[in-house]
Amino acid sequence: MGMQAVTTNDRVLSDWAALARELGPRFAARASAHDAADSFVADNYRDLRERRVFSAGVPAELGGGGASHAELCAMLRVLGQHCGSTALALAMHTHQVAIAAWRWRHEGAAMELLLRRVADQETILVSSGGSDWLAGSGRAEKVDGGYRVTGRKVFASGAPAGDLFMTMAVHDDPEGGPTVLHFAIPFDAPGLEVKDTWRTLGMRGTGSHDIVLDSVFVPDAAIGLRRPAGRWSPAWHVVAMHALPLIYAVYVGIAEAARALAIRQAAGRRHDAGTQELVGRMENELATARMALRQMVDAAAGGRPGIETTNEVMIGRAVAGRAAIRSVEVAMEVASGAGFYRDLGLERLFRDVQGARYHQLRGSAQLTYAGRVALGLDVNRSDSNGNARKEQAT
Numbered sequence: 001m002g003m004q005a006v007t008t009n010d011r012v013l014s015d016w017a018a019l020a021r022e023l024g025p026r027f028a029a030r031a032s033a034h035d036a037a038d039s040f041v042a043d044n045y046r047d048l049r050e051r052r053v054f055s056a057g058v059p060a061e062l063g064g065g066g067a068s069h070a071e072l073c074a075m076l077r078v079l080g081q082h083c084g085s086t087a088l089a090l091a092m093h094t095h096q097v098a099i100a101a102w103r104w105r106h107e108g109a110a111m112e113l114l115l116r117r118v119a120d121q122e123t124i125l126v127s128s129g130g131s132d133w134l135a136g137s138g139r140a141e142k143v144d145g146g147y148r149v150t151g152r153k154v155f156a157s158g159a160p161a162g163d164l165f166m167t168m169a170v171h172d173d174p175e176g177g178p179t180v181l182h183f184a185i186p187f188d189a190p191g192l193e194v195k196d197t198w199r200t201l202g203m204r205g206t207g208s209h210d211i212v213l214d215s216v217f218v219p220d221a222a223i224g225l226r227r228p229a230g231r232w233s234p235a236w237h238v239v240a241m242h243a244l245p246l247i248y249a250v251y252v253g254i255a256e257a258a259r260a261l262a263i264r265q266a267a268g269r270r271h272d273a274g275t276q277e278l279v280g281r282m283e284n285e286l287a288t289a290r291m292a293l294r295q296m297v298d299a300a301a302g303g304r305p306g307i308e309t310t311n312e313v314m315i316g317r318a319v320a321g322r323a324a325i326r327s328v329e330v331a332m333e334v335a336s337g338a339g340f341y342r343d344l345g346l347e348r349l350f351r352d353v354q355g356a357r358y359h360q361l362r363g364s365a366q367l368t369y370a371g372r373v374a375l376g377l378d379v380n381r382s383d384s385n386g387n388a389r390k391e392q393a394t
Contacts, residue, residue: 016053016056016065016067016071016072016074016075017071017074017075017077017078019051019053019075020075020076020078020079020082021078023044023047023048023051023079023082024078024079024081024082024083025082026044026047027041027044027047027079027082027083027086028082028083030043030044030083031082031083031084031085031086031205031345031348032342032345032348034083034085034204034205035085035204035205035348038198038199038200038204038205039204039205040158040160040161040205040206040207041083041085041086041089041205041206041207042160042161044083044086045086045089045124045158045161048086048090049122049124052065052122053065053075053090054090054093054097054118054122054123054124055097055118055119055122056071056072056075056094056097057069057072057094057097057098057101058097058101058115058116058118058119059101059104059105059115062104062112062115062116062119063116063119063120064101064115064118064119068301069098069102069242069245069246069297069300069301070297070300070301072094072098072246073245073246073249073293073297074249076090076091076094076246076249076250076253077249077250077252077253077256077293078253079250079253080249080250080251080252080253080254080256080257081253081254081256081257081260082257083205084202084203084250084251084253084254084348084349084352084353084355085203085204085205085206085352086205087250087253088157088203088206088247088250088355089157089158089205089206089207089208090158091246091247091249091250092126092127092129092157092158092247093124093125093126093127093158094246095127095129095239095242095243095246095247096125096127096166097115097118097125098242098243098246099238099239099242099243100114100115101115102238102242102303103238106303109224110224111224114164114184121163123163123164124158124161124162124163124164125162125163125164125166125184126156126157126158126159126162126164126165126166126187126211127156127157127166127167128153128155128156128165128166128167128168128211129155129239129243130153130154130155130156130157130208130358130359131152131153131154131155131156132153132167132168133360134229134230134231134232134236135170135180135229135230136168136169136170136180136229137151137153137168137169137170138150138151138152138153138167138168138169138170138213139151139169139170139171140169140170140171140181140218141171142171143217145219145220146217146218146219146220146222147169147171147181147217147218147220147223148215148216148217148218149169149183149185149213149215149216149217149218150169150213150214150215150216151169151212151213152210152211152212152213153165153167153210153211153212153213154197154208154210155208156194156208156209156210156211157206157207157208158206158207158208159194159207159208159209159211160194160207160209161207162187162194163186163187164184164185164186164187165184165185165186165187165192165211166182166184167182167183167184167185167211167213168180168181168182168183169181169183169213170229176228177228177229178228178229178230179226179227179228179229180226180227180228180229181218181223181225181226182223182224182225182226182227182235183218183222183223183224184222184224185213185216185218185222189216189217190216190217191213191214191215191216191217192211192212192213192214192216193211193212193214194209194210194211195209195210195211195212196209197209197210201351201354202348202350202351202352202353202354202355203351203352203355231380232307232310232379232380234305234306237305237306237307237309237310238305240305240309240310240313240314241299241300241305241309241310241313242300244296244313244314244316244317244359245293245296245297245299245300245313245316247359248292248293248296248316248317248320248321248324248356248359249293249297251289251320251321251324251353251355251356252289252290252293252320252324254324254328254349254352254353255285255286255289255323255324255327255328255331255349255353256286257349258327258328258331258332258346258349258350258353259282259283259286259327259331261331261335261339261344261345261346261349262279262282262330262331262332262334262335262339262346263279263334265334265335265336265338265339265344265346266278266279266334266335266336269336275334278330278333278334279334281330282327282330282331282334285323285324285326285327285330286323286324286327288319288320288323289319289320289323289324289327292315292316292317292319292320292323293316293320295312295315295316296312296313296316296317296320299312299313299316300313307373307379308373310369311369311370311373314361314366314369314370315366315370317359317361317366318361318366318367320356321356321357321359322356324353324356325353325354325356325357328349328350328353329350331346331349331350332346332347332350
């Protein structure tokens with residue numbers, strides 16, 4: 001049975017967010033130790049598994065928690081307020097579940113076995129999205145009965161606890177050209193090796209190690225999706241619509257935690273005009289991040305993946321990310337010198353929120369996408385010489 005939602009005035013608070021509030025203080029108490037040791041949040045993952053959080057996004061008809069995409073975003077945002085590493089690693093699993101659930105419900109895709117496995121066993125999915133985007137990566141060579149896959153994937157969050165690796169590789173199809181194949185590989189598959197590489201500025205507890213695939217056999221039946229390499233396709237619009245709001249809910253949660261710490265530290269200086277101005281600036285930035293996240297969640301709730309929805313999500317991603325980072329930067333100033341000490345925890349939030357810089361679409365790629373949509377140009381074409389060119393809007 002899925003958890004029921006509780007309506008309060010104009011807000012809907014899901015029981016999944018309430019569960020995150022229950023578990024959050026426990027995770028927060030462990031966060032500093034995981035950060036200091038660069039250790040994966042394995043103890044938090046055990047708690048999440050015991051409470052069946054990994055199957056929260058599986059439809060109730062298939063034995064899961066039946067949480068909506070918006071409810072999952074709310075849960076991750078709360079967890080981000082307590083432990084950014086736990087929330088971000090969970091977001092990478094959760095978006096894979098959300099995508100599979102949407103495809104099962106709206107496309108009739110063959111996702112039932114995967115979703116039932118997640119529901120029955122709390123199977124943990126690990127995504128290679130950090131190293132794969134439109135072009136994909138790795139090589140898939142056709143052999144009898146399937147493919148041999150070779151490649152190295154980075155930013156595989158949750159790798160130490162993973163059961164299934166949700167990844168992709170490029171097959172040089174003699175008829176269709178470079179084609180990205182999507183598939184799942186069990187972590188105990190021969191040729192799959194997790195490399196302990198995760199030594200980073202922030203998000204140190206996500207266990208986002210490299211995964212090396214050395215001629216791993218993937219049977220034909222395991223190929224869940226084929227798409228053209230390097231191009232926006234319907235499948236990739238589904239990915240963008242689901243993944244980015246879940247991921248950026250975490251960063252908004254981190255910014256909210258930083259605000260709370262900064263306000264507490266500034267309490268004794270609340271009558272100081274300079275402090276008031278800094279707090280006001282922090283409030284503006286955090287409000288901007290929250291509004292941008294709301295746009296992303298609302299766009300996903302519309303349930304219409306495509307160029308326009310991806311554009312709304314990606315604009316929200318750019319605005320939410322920048323505003324969350326700026327909000328935490330100002331929080332450091334509001335807290336004054338105390339924010340520089342690790343024992344307060346604010347400097348960890350400052351480091352963790354920097355991860356908002358590194359998810360797709362980044363920088364000029366997002367600006368170009370938004371610009372081409374506004375100008376009625378094909379998002380799969382670009383002007384290599386930088387000059388304007390007449391194109392037929394499609």
